[in-house]
Amino acid sequence: MTDLSELSSLETLQSLPLWLENEKLVSTEPAGASNMNLVLRVKTNLRSVILKQSKPYVRKFPQILAPIERIEIELCYYQLIEDDEILADYSPKVLQYNPDNHILLIEDLGNGKDFSDIYELGYHWKPNDLRSISNYLNALHNLEVSNFPANLEMKKLNHEHLFHFPFMEENGFDLDTIQPGLQEISMKYKTDEELKSALELLGKRYLSHGITLLHGDFYPASWLKTDNGIKFIDTEFAYMGDCEFDLGVLFAHFDLSKMDQRHQEEFLKNYKHRYVEDLVNRYRGMEIMRRLIGIAQLPLSLSLDEKESLLEKAKNYILSL
Structure with a gap:
């Protein structure tokens, strides 16, 4: 090689x-x-x-x-x-x-730009962008697939950073280097056995084989703005699983970017695939927490208080409260 x-x-x-x-x-x-x-x-x-x-x-x-x-x-x-x-x-x-x-x-799709700027204060969504995102997920989740690879090794890698590493009391990653005070706030969740038990069950579900082809990493850095409209890239985490996983990850980033609720409602009007709301929310809560207290950090415009509030919201999602 x-x-x-x-x-x-x-x-x-x-x-x-x-x-x-x-x-x-x-x-x-x-x-x-x-x-x-x-x-x-x-x-x-x-x-x-x-x-x-x-x-x-x-x-x-x-x-x-x-x-x-x-x-x-x-x-x-x-x-x-x-x-x-x-x-x-x-x-x-x-x-x-x-x-x-x-x-x-x-x-080569040209000098496109991803959607990481949605986390910036005052970001304005274009209706066509949300429509493209929902059109893509609709088509993907309705695709009939019989022989896609299990992709288990990538799922195991992702599982570690979705469900385990962020919730270790000692993982060698000092969150105060991201934002002073975040490490102390994180300990409330790293020591919550009920939360960790719920995450363990959700993680087992993630590792199981499902019936829907997923993008597997459907967040703003995988969406590209180009001269020919939005393109969706970086599909190495794709697998057969719950449609609720892609949706939960997507909605978590709506939360992390403080998206106006009406935009999310507009997205749901266009998304036609059947889903279980509680399961969407459990994946949603997991993604919020791993982005706030895990290693895969984002360029967020959130105060410490806003992160603390969002972590509590995420916990309630995971526990389906």
Whole structure:
């Protein structure tokens, strides 16, 4: 395997069996701040493409091991939806896959920007954006799928950071480096046995096999604003599970961004798939808590008091109070 980095030379990249006849590489640069994988924008004399390479660890946190085969899950996901007229329009096209180097070459969607700015004060949603999000989830959750990979190793990795690590009393992550006072507030939940028991049960459900194809990491950094509308990317966490998981994660980020309730109601008017509200809320509470007291932090515009209030709300969601 050729182990690439942001500093890999054009000569190294050119030597890979990825390119068209007479195609010469011109330039390369990082394509966004990917958490999981190396992602490069490669420009040639013929086109511009996105090169993704998975490693046996998480790119943003190299100390965290991760299954290198996750790039195959992303490939399977894109191949599965490429014939669906709705989903295909919201996704990048796969150009080539090189299994020996765990590289996926996909369509360059241009200099798009993700939706991480929804956490900023005063963010204004465009109605078409919410409609695109609901249209995508509708189509995805209604897709009939019979042979998608279990993706169990990625689910185990995610499970650790969704249901376990944030709730360890001693995990080596000092939350006061994020916001002074947050560590003390977190201890109320790290020592709550009823909450941790409920999370353990929910985690077992997450690890089980379901009937609905999920994106698996459906949050604002996986939504891309482009000149051709919203696109949805980074599908290496995809799996067959509860539709309520994708919904719960989505709604948690509505909460974390202090979205106006009417926008959420508008989303639900457009989402047609049947779901169990209590289960949505349990996943929602988990996602809120892991984003506030886990390692996967966000650029939030929340005061300490607002985080404390949201943590209590999340606990009640998980306990279905």
